[in-house]
Amino acid sequence: MQHTVVMTGASRGIGRIAAEHVLRRSPGVHLLVVVRGSQGARLAAELSEGEHTVSHVPADLGSLESVKSAAAEIRERLEHGDLPPLRGFVGNAGMQYTNALTEGPDGFESTFAINVLANHLFVRLLQDRFVTPARIVITASDTHLGDFKHNMGMVPGPAWKSPDVLARPGAFPKPDTAAAGRTAYSTSKLAAIYLVHEYARRLPAGIDAVAYNPGFVPGTGLARNAGPVARFAMRRILPLMALTPCATGRGAAGRYLADVVLGTTSAPSGSYVDRARAARSSEESYDPRRESELWDAAERFTAAYAA
Template sequence: MPHTIVMTGASRGIGRIAAERIVSESPDVHLLVVARGSSGARLSAALGEGRYAVSHVEADLGSLASVRSAAMAIRDRLSRGDLPPLRGFVGNAGMQYTNALTEGPDGFESTFTVNVLANHLFIRLLEDRFVAPARIVITVSDTHFGDFQHNMGMVPGPAWRSPDALAHTGAFPEPETTAGGRTAYSTSKLAAIYLVHEYARRLPAGIDAVAYNPGFVPGTDLARNADPVSRFAMRRILPALTLTPFATSRGAAGRYLADVVLGATKAPTGSYVDRGRVARSSEESYDPRRERELWDAAERFTAATVDQSRTSSIPLSPNSRPR
């Protein structure tokens, strides 16, 4: 049956490879890519040349108002029947800054906004439009383990704070440094796993939520805001590690992501998929108290944006599962 999958982070890196695989492996999919500027139009035109159904909506994921506008446009297209039923959301976009002092227009630290709040707002605004069976996939990172085995000493491990602290700049020691920015990144990915666990508890039956870890994937644009030496290493030197078990090639990571999205990789709701298999995430990532605390905070942080949608006479479905 024709259905829609909404995807962020599809215009480059592993997302581009995953997008190509999704539409080629599942011709019934209408892939709606969310992208900044003209990249979404270029991607939909390129993939559409292969007879696939691909369209786009523009959004800046660093702005909650822009995310809301994109989600409302998607809702409108679904209501008009311009899109087939919604059965998937892929939160693949991610950002890593060179510091922990970058603030977005909503007053929140930008890593936290893009990697956590943007996904949460999309899911909450589209929640009642999902038709079961549906799958939400959030791309996370094994940097959340915080050990040498998973990050080879390149990214500091997460440093959990209260969500109110994490959502604002200066949450970590030496926030003006690259280490501060990378700590914000690994911590945001831990937060994303916490929210996946909460989605699994709270979303209606038949709407599954899964965290996907591609492993260390050199050669992507994740470090595009890093210093010149780091960018050169990521693009020219570290890709050689894909010949070892310590790294994943972009092609493999994109294929793994597509398989999770399409259900070829079997994964129960709330699970963590490490490349092509279900595995356990870090011990720290299983903490119901933190998960509830983060959920409540994310609801507060996005409340004004969600309330604007409610006043537009567009209802949101209530939580259908107990805490």
Template sequence: MKHTIVMTGASRGIGRVAAEHILRRSPDVHLLVVARGSSGAQLAAELGAGGHTVSHVPADLGSLADVSSAAGKIRDRPDRGDLPPLRGFVGNAGMQYTNALTEGPDGFEATFAVNVLANHLFVRLFQDRFITPARIGVTVSDTHSGDFTHNMGMVPGPVWKSPGVLARTGVFTKRDTAVGGRTAYSTSKLAAIHLVHEYARRLPTGIDAVAYNPGFVPGTGLARNAGPVSRFAMRRIMPVMTLTPFATSRSAAGRYLADVVLGTTRAPTGSYVDRSRVDRSSQESYDPQRERELREAAERFTAAHAARADAISGDGTSGSPR
């Protein structure tokens, strides 16, 4: 049966590899990529070469207004018959800044806005439009563990605070440095795992939510906001580490992500998939109270934008996961 998978972060890195695998291995998929500005049209054309079905919707994931507009347009199209039924969402886009002071247009710290709130708003607006079985995949990170074994000392571990605090700028020590930016990143990835656990409890039966950790993948675009020395190291030096067990090649990480999306890697809802297998995430990541509080805060932070999407569609049927 022809169906639609919506994907963010498909333009480069592991997302681009995963998108190519998804299209090649699942001919029934209509892949709808969400990308900034005019880049989506070029991306859709490149991925669609060879007869694959790909379309795009523009959105800046740092803007919740953009996300709600994009999600609102997407979720109505199956009802009109110009898009196959929605069966998946892949929240692969991620952002890391060189400080913890960057504020998005909605007043939220920019890392938290992209890595946590944008995904939540997509889930919130799509969850009553999925046909089952459906799968939500969110790309997370080794950095959420916070220990040397997983981070190799390159990224500080997460520093959890109440969601209302995490959503704002200037939360972490050394907030005006790359250390602050990396702490915001690792904390946002811990938050993403918390939300996956909460989705598993609340989403209707047949809609699975899975967190995917690609491991350390050198050579992706994640360091594009870093300084020239760090960017050079990530592009030219760190890729050698893929020859060791401490890193994952971009091609392998993209293939593993496609396996999660397509269900080749069997993972029950709420799972954490470490590269190619289901595993446990950090001990800190299992905290039902924290997960509930985070989800409630994300609902508050995105409520006005969800209501705006309802107004666009005119049906008012969107709601939070049960």
């Protein structure tokens, strides 16, 4: 049966590889990629090679107004029959900044806006258009565990605060430093897991929500806002770690993501999938009070764009 899967973060890295796997392994998928600027047409054309069905909508995920416009276009195309029924949303796009002071057009700290609020707004604006069985997949990160085993000390662990603090620039000590930017990243990924737990509780039966952790994947575009030395290390040196158990190669990480999207990996709603299997996330990531508080805040932050 033909159906639509909406995907962010498909233009590069593990997202691009996952998109290719999804199209190759599920011929009935119409993949709709959400891409910033003018890249969408080229990406859709490249992914369409081999008679796959791919289209695109433009969006700047750092702008909730832009996310709203993209979701409105998707809804319109679904309602007019230009897209087959919606059965999947993949929130794979993510950003890590070199500080915790970058502010988006809506006044939110950009890491939080892109990694948390953009996904939430997409889910809420498309929720009533899903046809069951449907699956929402949000890319998380093992940086939320905050220990040396999972990130070799390169990324500080999350530092949870009230969502009203986390959503604004300057939430962490020395906010102009790379350490603060990395803390904002790991904290945003903890927030993503909290919201997946809330989606599992609150979304209608038949719409599953899963958090996917690719592990440490060197050589992706995540560090594109870092300095030249860090970018060089991520591109040229750290990819060698994929030959060890300490990291995941892009090919494997993309394939694992496709497995989660297609349901090949067994994972009930609310699961955290660590690469190829469902597992427990950090003890800190199971906190119903924080989850409910974050849900309420995300609803409040996006209310003006969800009307």
